[in-house]
Amino acid sequence: MSPPELLERRAVISGVGQSAVGRRLGRSDLDLTVDACLQAVADAGLTRDDIDGLATFPGAGVGTGGFAGPSSPEVQDALRLKLTWHDGGLEGPGQLRAVFAACLAVAAGLARHVLVYRTVTESSAQGAGHRPGIGGGGRGVPRMAGFLQWTIPYGAVSAANWLAWIAQRRMFEFGLTRQQLAQIALNARKNAARNPKAIYRDPMSMEDYLAARMITTPLCLYDCDAPCDGSTAVVVSHADYAPDTPRPALHVNAIGTAIQGRPSWDQFDDMTTFSARDAAASMWARTDLRPTDVQVAELYDGFSILTMVWLEELGLCPRGESGPFVEGGGRIALDGALPLNTSGGQLSAGRLHGFGMLHEACVQLRGDGGDRQVAGPPEVAAVAAGGGPIAGCKLLTPGAP
């Protein structure tokens, strides 16, 4: 069998856009989405008449308040797009699935310029109330079917609970400590101070971290990301458009989409990790780049422990050693050997749900990072999103592969 044709390499990110990001902005999800989309289209040197594809994660009607964002039909109609391809959905290799689908659509000639967006209004939706878990609403909640029947009766109502198991298991197998885990949150906060759009920009110390209230041991408040309102959009174009973009296009070098273990939060074969293991392996099988080539890493931090696992599974540090790797924080700082979550991640910049990581990778590769720009600019960025049985990753480069 001949090696697979790497069709994702026929795709580039030609434009990026992001709406205002904040807490309780009081604007509709569609309003924020249109802002992000129009910015991305203009950034790509296009007009809406050029857009012939549209994709989103996860599509309407999914999850708790403010999670889903507007449906792709709503956005199509708001912008009166004439599409040759469209897509939206929850199932697949994590939040980036919509971007992966767009890459393959342009490679297949189904569309030339695909607008891809992810919008959250979780901060507004939650208002003054606390953050609910999945199905954790109390009165009037119907009985549970499917996967949730196995967890919710026990009050395991949030991914925080399910991922706390991974952190605890890592403490047992690898000797992970809370002080090591803290470095993900402290690093994010330090970087957020240089990101004007970040939700939390005040300095945070180790003492602050250790004094924070527990959510679900060993994860405390600062191990959990910050709900926000905001929309991120990118334009995925065919690579032959790259020479014509007003700003540098970012080339898709490889995508990682595999899941080999059982697709379950509690039955996965190795509870020190999750399907990041498989997604990362499948990505490295599609490229000649090596983990040592990665110069900036934007690794999903819906919970701090996820970033630790991504670091290892992407081969950016040895397996089981992400704790010592991040200790002291110097290695992952903006001026360190592997700058990590340079905009403040979801922990401090806000839970833009994977697309914030993608956006920041593009910012850094273009050298647009301003106060938080890492040296170079970097030549290779690793972007990873997701946790549990939904995980995907990709490598982006400013030049063609």
Place this chain on the structure above:
Amino acid sequence: MSGPDLARGPSIRVLPRLDATNSFFWTSGQDGRLRFLRCGACHRLVHPPAPRCSYCLHDALAPDVVSGHATLHSFTVNHQQWIPGSDPYVIGLVTIAEQDDVRLTTNVVDCDADHLRVGMALEVVFEQAEDVWLPLFRPRPEAR
């Protein structure tokens, strides 16, 4: 009795919806015993319940009693009031004694937070709620 510092679970038990596939599991505790589907061909346990054996794809699956013994694979003490009025409780992930790739999410009860250890030996104890018998786990006598 739970440990002095922990509740047995959330303040409100949101229950599973019983159907033809899962009823045997959720009502198994009626006689104090835990059951899983076992394959008549390869004899492995299949969980969650599936129409065929997920290992050998044989279709002869039937509920079978297991010892109720398990090992604590991981755990978390939940403090967040996802469900209002809940005191801290332990969410355990346990591996059943008969087959190391079959796990249950559960509450670990009758155990202080300080005594929780990955690898500790547990046994099932059921809590009835309406028509459901939830399998919870407590330390086995030698682990108490």
